[in-house]
Amino acid sequence: MRVIFAVVMLMGLMGSVAYGAEPTKLAAGEGLHGRFQQLRYLTGFDAPIRSTGSFFLIPGIELVWQTETPFGTRTVLDDKSVTQAIGKQEVTKVSLDRFPGLAVLRDALEDSLSGNWKKLEELAGSKLRREGEQWHLNLTPDAGPNTLPFTAVEFSIGEFLEAVEIVKEKGDRDVITFFEQQTAPTAEIRQLANKKNEMAQ
Amino acid sequence: MRKTGFLIYLLAMLFAIVVITVRFTDGFPLETNILALLPESEEAEWIQRAEAAHQARGADQLVILVGHPDFEVAHDASLKFKKALELSDIIEIKGDTAAASGFAALSKTLFPFRTGLLSDLDRQRLARGDGKQLTERALAQILSPVSIADADLIRDDPLLLFPNFLGAQLGASPLLQSKDGVLAVDDAGKWYVLVTGSLTGAPFDRTFQAQARNAFDKEEAALRAQYGDIEIFKTGAIFYGEEAYRQAENEASFIGGISLIGIILLNIFVFRSVQPLLFSLLAIASGITGGLAVTLLFFGKLHLLALVFGAGLIGIAVDYAFHYFCERFQPKETPPAARAKAIRSGLTLGLVSSVLGFLTLSLTPFPGLQQIALFSASGLTLAYLCVLFVFPLIDRGKSFSHGEAALTRSMLLYRFWWQGKFKPVRWLVIVSLLVVGGFGAFRITVDDDVRRLQSLPAGLQTEEQTIRGLTGIDNETHRILIRGTSSDDVLEHEETLRFELDRLIREEHLGGYQAISEIIPSKARQLENRELVQRQMAPHLDGHMKSLGLSGPSPYVDSNDVVSVEYFDGENGFGPLDRLRAYSVPGVVVHLISLSGVRDSDKLTALVDRSENIALVNQAEGLSDTFGVYRLRSLVMLAIAYGVVWVFLSLRYGLISSIRVMIPSLGAVILAPCILALFGQPFTFFNAMSLMLVFAIGLDYALFNREAAGERKSRAMLANGLSAISTILAFGLLSLSETFAIHAFGITILIGIVLAYVLAPIAADINQKTPEAL
Numbered sequence: 006m007r008v009i010f011a012v013v014m015l016m017g018l019m020g021s022v023a024y025g026a027e028p029t030k031l032a033a034g035e036g037l038h039g040r041f042q043q044l045r046y047l048t049g050f051d052a053p054i055r056s057t058g059s060f061f062l063i064p065g066i067e068l069v070w071q072t073e074t075p076f077g078t079r080t081v082l083d084d085k086s087v088t089q090a091i092g093k094q095e096v097t098k099v100s101l102d103r104f105p106g107l108a109v110l111r112d113a114l115e116d117s118l119s120g121n122w123k124k125l126e127e128l129a130g131s132k133l134r135r136e137g138e139q140w141h142l143n144l145t146p147d148a149g150p151n152t153l154p155f156t157a158v159e160f161s162i163g164e165f166l167e168a169v170e171i172v173k174e175k176g177d178r179d180v181i182t183f184f185e186q187q188t189a190p191t192a193e194i195r196q197l198a199n200k201k202n203e204m205a206q
Numbered sequence: 207m208r209k210t211g212f213l214i215y216l217l218a219m220l221f222a223i224v225v226i227t228v229r230f231t232d233g234f235p236l237e238t239n240i241l242a243l244l245p246e247s248e249e250a251e252w253i254q255r256a257e258a259a260h261q262a263r264g265a266d267q268l269v270i271l272v273g274h275p276d277f278e279v280a281h282d283a284s285l286k287f288k289k290a291l292e293l294s295d296i297i298e299i300k301g302d303t304a305a306a307s308g309f310a311a312l313s314k315t316l317f318p319f320r321t322g323l324l325s326d327l328d329r330q331r332l333a334r335g336d337g338k339q340l341t342e343r344a345l346a347q348i349l350s351p352v353s354i355a356d357a358d359l360i361r362d363d364p365l366l367l368f369p370n371f372l373g374a375q376l377g378a379s380p381l382l383q384s385k386d387g388v389l390a391v392d393d394a395g396k397w398y399v400l401v402t403g404s405l406t407g408a409p410f411d412r413t414f415q416a417q418a419r420n421a422f423d424k425e426e427a428a429l430r431a432q433y434g435d436i437e438i439f440k441t442g443a444i445f446y447g448e449e450a451y452r453q454a455e456n457e458a459s460f461i462g463g464i465s466l467i468g469i470i471l472l473n474i475f476v477f478r479s480v481q482p483l484l485f486s487l488l489a490i491a492s493g494i495t496g497g498l499a500v501t502l503l504f505f506g507k508l509h510l511l512a513l514v515f516g517a518g519l520i521g522i523a524v525d526y527a528f529h530y531f532c533e534r535f536q537p538k539e540t541p542p543a544a545r546a547k548a549i550r551s552g553l554t555l556g557l558v559s560s561v562l563g564f565l566t567l568s569l570t571p572f573p574g575l576q577q578i579a580l581f582s583a584s585g586l587t588l589a590y591l592c593v594l595f596v597f598p599l600i601d602r603g604k605s606f607s608h609g610e611a612a613l614t615r616s617m618l619l620y621r622f623w624w625q626g627k628f629k630p631v632r633w634l635v636i637v638s639l640l641v642v643g644g645f646g647a648f649r650i651t652v653d654d655d656v657r658r659l660q661s662l663p664a665g666l667q668t669e670e671q672t673i674r675g676l677t678g679i680d681n682e683t684h685r686i687l688i689r690g691t692s693s694d695d696v697l698e699h700e701e702t703l704r705f706e707l708d709r710l711i712r713e714e715h716l717g718g719y720q721a722i723s724e725i726i727p728s729k730a731r732q733l734e735n736r737e738l739v740q741r742q743m744a745p746h747l748d749g750h751m752k753s754l755g756l757s758g759p760s761p762y763v764d765s766n767d768v769v770s771v772e773y774f775d776g777e778n779g780f781g782p783l784d785r786l787r788a789y790s791v792p793g794v795v796v797h798l799i800s801l802s803g804v805r806d807s808d809k810l811t812a813l814v815d816r817s818e819n820i821a822l823v824n825q826a827e828g829l830s831d832t833f834g835v836y837r838l839r840s841l842v843m844l845a846i847a848y849g850v851v852w853v854f855l856s857l858r859y860g861l862i863s864s865i866r867v868m869i870p871s872l873g874a875v876i877l878a879p880c881i882l883a884l885f886g887q888p889f890t891f892f893n894a895m896s897l898m899l900v901f902a903i904g905l906d907y908a909l910f911n912r913e914a915a916g917e918r919k920s921r922a923m924l925a926n927g928l929s930a931i932s933t934i935l936a937f938g939l940l941s942l943s944e945t946f947a948i949h950a951f952g953i954t955i956l957i958g959i960v961l962a963y964v965l966a967p968i969a970a971d972i973n974q975k976t977p978e979a980l
Contacts, residue, residue: 047357051755078346
């Protein structure tokens, strides 16, 4: 009887290990960096616009999007604005106050990369669902006048966010895949981001 | 003579009542807009017309922010507020002020003309041949993880020139975002929804102010009852104006109440009878009736402030009554007719001097002064007739048996000026006054700045700052009017001027501006832009389109089709643009550039002075300039009035003696501002205005001194004393007011009247026995 109980417990434990690989949530003082590939599918265009590069997330502060191909550009998303620079020259600065829809998208990216799924689950009104080795979450805005720059966002998650598909009106969509993600103290992330930026210039 | 005088009085009163009745058939023709008191603008006609058209289009805005943590609550409450104010006919909403659909429609309208629409920065880049940077910027924006450029936009504008053009204009706009058809801002967990509208009436019109305030308060209370913890902030000239009026009214009522009680007590204490008080009221009522009728006859309506100031001047009628009743302080019984006769010469000279002075004042092209002068001159004449010809008919009183002590005390001042034993002290007083006057004269400072002269309520200022902080809406403080022969001509002028305005912004002399040419460039500028895009981008465009996976010809069309201001006439109207289109008739088009954060208006003045087709308008500065001009003009007219009175008095007293009669009034008028300067008080238009009263009353004091001889002297001195006390009670107490205009009026009269009373015995002629009757 004891043996059966132990076996059942062990199986349960093993099962929970195999099934319970919950997405990682960044700890306080921790950031994330890694690589990305973005494919922009634009309706009627010959092929998707592909870009690759590195990202550096310092939660609550900023997300640095360092595009390397097809050419070097750096986009910094903080809680106030989206700033873009080519080399040392700033070419765009958009205030998020003016485009609250962008702020929603920015927050969604930061929360998903940070593993702050609880907040996104609340926003989506549904829980993470498991499909095979991955977790998924679909974020669809409520019906009514949509001031958001997307009609749906689908997150695919392993240990970290692995891919996000942003579906827009008129059939446009962005598919961003993330890989080589690593956590590190935020100070280190900042150093890495700066170093990458210097190298790009 | 007595019967004739009474008949004239009766006929005049009858005529006055008929005029008033006729004018009152359509209600009390009272003008409450303070700006109506000001003279017509001396600006060029095109500026006047443009300003009038701008005002008529609802330049005066009311701004309200409704805040609540729940957007839906703030949204609903704001819509209710807006609807209530519209239904109360306080505001009207022109176009789509929410700008949500308005801005989207504007974008859609302008998009076909995108090749000619470049931001200043892009224009500069292209002008220096930096086209590659624009392709890289477009690519960077398209590759952004939060890009909002969709396939349609990229296909038609792969360089994203149009969104960057619009973005540059948005950069100067407020922090508000469009949400569910309203403009709102999210701040610290609270949503604030904006309610704005153009006022349907004038913000300085007392009646409209009261209506607006009632409607606002009523709706605010209703919304608070319904939603509880709702926050409401408001701003607009109408609230400041209403608060200022309310404060002035409250103070005037309080101070007026105290002075009224004081005057009643003074009458009862001195005369031990209410009869003088009742007679005084009759004289004042006659004066107001006459003043009202004549003013309505000439002007059609009466300004509230003319009524208040005019009624104050007619208050001199109380002095006439004092002189009449002081004649009852006699040991022997005298008939009422003899009392009137005794004061007739003094009264007549006083009246003629005052009327001449007021009529001189009415020659100024200042409607406010004209009304006050006409009201006072005609009213005083009626009061004079009443005292001289009605009082004796209804006066059944006998001589007062008391009053010996008062009469004796009233002569102290006279003795001081004329008895030999006081000579050293007298000279000391004279020298002291001259020294004080001399010192004060060097310290006189003039201040006509209407912003410093008004004490803005702290509560309203805080609300305005809150609104400014939350929305980024900066008050327009100045505007530039630009004239041309066509809209396109004006746009070209604007573009040249904006180059200079941008420099002023960089040099921090100016906060920002809004101009039509920012959104709709001139035809020449659009064609130039188009040519720049074609020429500079051609080498880069193909490669850029290929990198985007885009095939086909260039989407930047080369044509002469440009967007014009007229495109936005009628149905295509866009609120923010309409506001900047001031005035248009065939051959003359005027636009305005709205300026905010002006830190150095001299720089702007220097800028607009270069062309007669450009004018800088600032209501506060304009009003200040007007105050300055009329402060000076009223002083000049006062000097002329003294000249006219001198000629008149010379007929009776001779050239030299008449100067002596004028010394008390003249001394008070000159010394009062000097003494005020020693206390650090600036000399303003309001001080100059109050010197008119000092002029008239000061002359009366002197004339009664001059005309009263022998034993009558003490009665005249007593009447002068009572007059001085009542004037100080009626006007001097106004110096306690916190409203600068009222304070300045009161303090000048307080000092002026004291000086005029103290100096009045100088006018006496000690050799004179009994003056000739007039």
